Amino acid sequence: MITATELSKKYGENIVLNIASLEIPKGQSFGLVGNNGAGKTTYFNLLLDLIKPSTGSVINNEIEVSKSEDWKPFTAAFIDESFLIGYLTPEEYFYFVGELRGMNKVDVDTFLTQFQEIFNDEILGKKKYLRDLSKGNQKKVGIVAALIGNPEVIILDEPFANLDPTTQIRLKKLLRNLTKDSNATVLISSHDLGHVTEVCERIVVLDKGEIVKDIKTSEETLKELETYFSV
Amino acid sequence: MIKYFLNFEWKQFFRSSYWQKSVALNILLGFFALYMILSFLVLGVSIYPILKKQFPDSDPLLIVNGFLFYWFLADLVMRFFLQKLPVMNVKPFLVLPLKKSKIVNYVLRKSALSFFNFLPLFAVIPFGTILIFEDYSVATALVWMLAMILFSLIINYLNFIIESKSAETELSFLPIIALASGLFALNYFEIISFSNFVGAAMNSIIENPILVLIPIFILVGFYFANFSILKKKLYIDGSLKAKTQIANTTDLEWTRKFGSIAPFLQLDLKLLWRNKRPRSSIFILAIGLLYGLFFYPQKMYIEMEWLYVFIGTFVTGIFMINFGQFIPAWDSGYYKLLMSQNIKYKEYLNSKYSLMIIVSILMFVLSIPYVYFGWKILVVHFATLIYNLGVNVYVLLYAGSFNRKKIDLTQRAAFNYQGTGAVQWLVGFPLLLVPVGIFLLPYFTIGFEAAVATLIILGIIGIVFHQKTMAFISKKYVSSKYKMISAFEQNN
Numbered sequence: 260m261i262t263a264t265e266l267s268k269k270y271g272e273n274i275v276l277n278i279a280s281l282e283i284p285k286g287q288s289f290g291l292v293g294n295n296g297a298g299k300t301t302y303f304n305l306l307l308d309l310i311k312p313s314t315g316s317v318i319n320n321e322i323e324v325s326k327s328e329d330w331k332p333f334t335a336a337f338i339d340e341s342f343l344i345g346y347l348t349p350e351e352y353f354y355f356v357g358e359l360r361g362m363n364k365v366d367v368d369t370f371l372t373q374f375q376e377i378f379n380d381e382i383l384g385k386k387k388y389l390r391d392l393s394k395g396n397q398k399k400v401g402i403v404a405a406l407i408g409n410p411e412v413i414i415l416d417e418p419f420a421n422l423d424p425t426t427q428i429r430l431k432k433l434l435r436n437l438t439k440d441s442n443a444t445v446l447i448s449s450h451d452l453g454h455v456t457e458v459c460e461r462i463v464v465l466d467k468g469e470i471v472k473d474i475k476t477s478e479e480t481l482k483e484l485e486t487y488f489s490v
Numbered sequence: 491m492i493k494y495f496l497n498f499e500w501k502q503f504f505r506s507s508y509w510q511k512s513v514a515l516n517i518l519l520g521f522f523a524l525y526m527i528l529s530f531l532v533l534g535v536s537i538y539p540i541l542k543k544q545f546p547d548s549d550p551l552l553i554v555n556g557f558l559f560y561w562f563l564a565d566l567v568m569r570f571f572l573q574k575l576p577v578m579n580v581k582p583f584l585v586l587p588l589k590k591s592k593i594v595n596y597v598l599r600k601s602a603l604s605f606f607n608f609l610p611l612f613a614v615i616p617f618g619t620i621l622i623f624e625d626y627s628v629a630t631a632l633v634w635m636l637a638m639i640l641f642s643l644i645i646n647y648l649n650f651i652i653e654s655k656s657a658e659t660e661l662s663f664l665p666i667i668a669l670a671s672g673l674f675a676l677n678y679f680e681i682i683s684f685s686n687f688v689g690a691a692m693n694s695i696i697e698n699p700i701l702v703l704i705p706i707f708i709l710v711g712f713y714f715a716n717f718s719i720l721k722k723k724l725y726i727d728g729s730l731k732a733k734t735q736i737a738n739t740t741d742l743e744w745t746r747k748f749g750s751i752a753p754f755l756q757l758d759l760k761l762l763w764r765n766k767r768p769r770s771s772i773f774i775l776a777i778g779l780l781y782g783l784f785f786y787p788q789k790m791y792i793e794m795e796w797l798y799v800f801i802g803t804f805v806t807g808i809f810m811i812n813f814g815q816f817i818p819a820w821d822s823g824y825y826k827l828l829m830s831q832n833i834k835y836k837e838y839l840n841s842k843y844s845l846m847i848i849v850s851i852l853m854f855v856l857s858i859p860y861v862y863f864g865w866k867i868l869v870v871h872f873a874t875l876i877y878n879l880g881v882n883v884y885v886l887l888y889a890g891s892f893n894r895k896k897i898d899l900t901q902r903a904a905f906n907y908q909g910t911g912a913v914q915w916l917v918g919f920p921l922l923l924v925p926v927g928i929f930l931l932p933y934f935t936i937g938f939e940a941a942v943a944t945l946i947i948l949g950i951i952g953i954v955f956h957q958k959t960m961a962f963i964s965k966k967y968v969s970s971k972y973k974m975i976s977a978f979e980q981n982n
Contacts, residue, residue: 307830311972331832341979342827344757345899346764358753359832388764 260285260412260444261306265315268301268468276301276468278315283446283461285411288438290459290476291448292484297465299448300338303414306446307336319412332360335410337401337418345390349382349400352389353407360408367407374403377429394421402430406437413437415447419454427454434458452488456481495596523605527612534616538624551621551634555692559677559685562645563670565610569649570666573606584724594720598713601650607642614638633699637692640705647712654719663770754841761820762813765899768820771812775849778808779856786863795938798867799929799945802874803922805857807882809849811918814886817842818967822896822978829975835964839887843960846886847879866938873945874925880952882921884959891966894977 261283268276276298283289291299304310306317308324316323319330336342344352357367371383381396389397398421405413418434419427435458437443449455455462456476464472464487472487474480541550583593618635622628656665677684695701742759745752762768782801785791813820818838821828828838854875861868925945933941952959967974 307826309826309829309972309975328834331830334830336830338826341824342830344824344827346760347757351760355753355757356831 260287260320261446262318263302263305263315264318266302266305266312266317267314268298268305268310269313274468276305276465278302278468278470281463281470283444285444286438286442287461288434288445288459289447290455290462291446291465292450292452292455292462293448293465294488296467298468299465300416301468302465303336303338303416303446303448306414307334307338309338330412333411334414335360335405335407335412336414336416337398337405338414338416340394340397340401342401342404343389343397346388348386348388349392350384352400353404356404357407360410362408370407371403377403377426377433379426395423395426398422399426409441410443412444413446415445417449418447419449419451431458452481452484456484492596526609530609530612531616534613535620537613537617538620551626551630551696552689552693554617556685556689558641558692559688562641562688563673565606565642565645566649566652567666567670569606569645570653570663573604573646573649590721590724591717593724594717597720598647598650598716601646602643604646607646610638610642629699630696633702634692634696637695637702637705640702640709644705644709644712647709647716650716651712651719654716663773748841748844751837751841751844754838755845758820758841758845761899767897767899768813768816771809774812775809775853778805779853781805781808782857782860782863782867786860786867792863795866795870796926796930796933798870799874799926800922802857802867802871803878803882803925806850806854806871806875807878807921809853810846810878810883810886811921813849814842814846814883815889815917816897817887817890817893818974819890819893819895819897819978820899823899825975825978829971835967836960839960839964839967843883843887846883850875850878850883869942873942873949876949876953877925877928877945878949880949881925884952884963885921887960887963888966891963891970891974894974896978896980 263278263281266276266278266281267274275296291302293299301310305312306319306324308317308328311325316325318324319334322330324330344355347355353367353371354364357363357370362370371378377399382392382400389400392400398418402415402418405415418430422430431454434445434447437445438460445459447455447458460476462472462474462476462480462484463470464474464484474483537554538550541548541553545553584590614635618631618638621631621634652666652669656663673684676682695705742756745755745759748755762772781804785797785801791797818825854871857871858868860871928948929941929945931941932944
């Protein structure tokens with residue numbers, strides 16, 4: 260589904276990402292871990308064509324992302340709060356994103372009913388603008404908006420950060436079901452090794468922009484990761 | 491500590507991508523400042539001889555004092571619109587071991603070094619020096635100059651009080667306009683003669699230098715008034731945090747008529763209505779509409795037909811200039827979202843385009859009553875409308891692709907009441923003056939009809955090539971996409 264070849268990003272002399280080859284097949288739940296500055300967000304930004312690669316290319320479903328914009332209809336992402344429009348209410352934001360993805364209001368409303376648990380009565384119908392919601396609730400809105408319109412590729416940067424424990428558990432369930440039910444390709448990054456190993460079937464460890472581990476998740480994965488990072 | 495504050499601001503200014511990208515604008519601003527300085531110098535040097543010649547029997551100093559009221563009033567209004575409150579991002583300092591009074595004192599003292607406090611000196615010092623050479627006592631001249639500097643500072647701090655009070659109201663520029671025109675009217679119709687009062691006060695200060703203590707007391711009073719206002723705001727739930735508003739939702743179904751640009755149009759309308767700063771560009775429309783009333787009722791101006799072009803461009807283009815020059819920065823807060831969503835640049839830009847032309851046409855329709863002052867006004871207004879729709883709107887959209895300055899709609903930056911200063915008005919000048927220039931050439935060589943036709947033809951050419959121009963502009967936006975994304979990520 261997503262192939263990166265000879266992909267690198269340099270700022271001056273500083274190489275922040277350098278991936279010779281990374282292929283993520285369709286329907287995989289893919290986890291990215293690494294310490295600060297490892298290049299996780301840079302990789303996601305490159306997938307979304309938000310920054311320009313220094314060398315190489317990203318191909319999303321046979322479309323080179325920096326050449327054509329045709330990957331946008333089936334790709335969704337939530338990287339940070341700058342993906343939210345502060346002066347809209349959550350409903351209006353969902354409708355806006357829905358409309359861009361070819362869903363009308365009724366479709367969006369139906370779609371949102373499955374998230375009632377996660378929203379916990381704090382988001383819909385509260386007559387509040389997104390800018391006035393707490394960080395955690397903003398995150399919930401952003402993640403749910405990224406799921407609107409059954410995208411084939413979903414990219415979430417640090418989806419678990421800032422969320423309360425209950426929502427973290429619910430989100431994990433949700434993400435696991437996504438790859439099972441709709442065969443979507445899900446890419447997440449996290450600093451919480453436990454969460455990634457629970458959700459992802461494959462985990463890639465980045466260090467200073469390079470891939471240092473590429474693991475198929477198993478019983479021992481969490482141990483292996485903990486040993487790696489405790490050095 | 492002050493050393494650090496200064497250092498931080500220096501870095502904030504020069505390390506912002508805005509500075510690096512818009513050197514030209516800064517140079518323009520520099521020229522504007524230079525022009526103001528020269529004007530004041532000329533005023534300061536020439537006023538004494540002129541008054542002496544015109545009124546040989548009166549004391550020029552007394553005449554000048556008699557007019558000081560207008561000077562102060564103009565100073566206050568000018569500062570309100572051009573001088574920004576000293577902005578400092580105070581939040582990071584709040585938890586550091588720093589006295590709050592130190593932060594506030596720094597911000598207030600720094601404002602004393604504002605350009606607007608030095609500007610009057612360029613008139614005051616030459617005039618005062620001439621007084622010394624003209625047989626006034628040195629003491630008189632010095633006291634007069636000192637008093638002028640004090641009043642200048644008083645106005646400086648008075649302005650901040652007015653700004654901070656009026657920033658809380660919806661129409662932030664109304665109080666100052668009401669206050670200034672109220673004072674002016676009271677004085678003009680001689681109900682209360684402020685100019686006599688100010689003149690008399692100044693005269694008595696000169697005669698009795700000890701009275702200079704009074705403006706000093708006023709100054710100290712205003713300083714501490716500011717101090718207590720600002721200090722109260724140094725809480726993150728005070729001015730630093732935007733108030734939670736109750737959202738009113740509207741579905742704006744009528745925008746559906748515009749087809750594929752509807753979602754963006756809805757977004758833009760909500761942007762305009764729900765955020766303080768863009769909202770002010772709606773209220774400015776009212777001022778724009780009434781702008782012609784300053785000129786048209788007067789015989790002197792009605793004979794200058796080229797002036798209609800300026801006013802017509804202003805009336806039909808004021809929204810365009812105010813809103814258009816910040817495209818796409820209005821959306822800078824969520825630009826990454828727009829860039830990763832299923833959006834075509836062309837539709838995004840077309841929505842902005844539609845909004846601007848709709849408002850322009852509306853403004854033209856509303857300005858039709860000006861026909862009362864002559865049919866030529868209507869004709870010229872129509873020509874400028876076409877020119878705006880065919881030329882200026884594209885210029886603004888194109889210029890937007892060079893936009894690298896983020897607009898923080900949430901206005902968390904403390905003390906940032908207006909967000910815009912002299913720059914915003916400067917950008918508008920070429921857009922207003924170029925059509926006047928285009929009009930003047932055929933007007934003087936051929937005649938009125940030819941000049942009007944020139945503007946209309948230029949506009950129509952622009953409108954005919956709409957598709958091509960928009961495609962060109964979209965391409966420009968696409969090519970500066972990465973630069974815009976990274977610039978909009980910066981906070982300053």
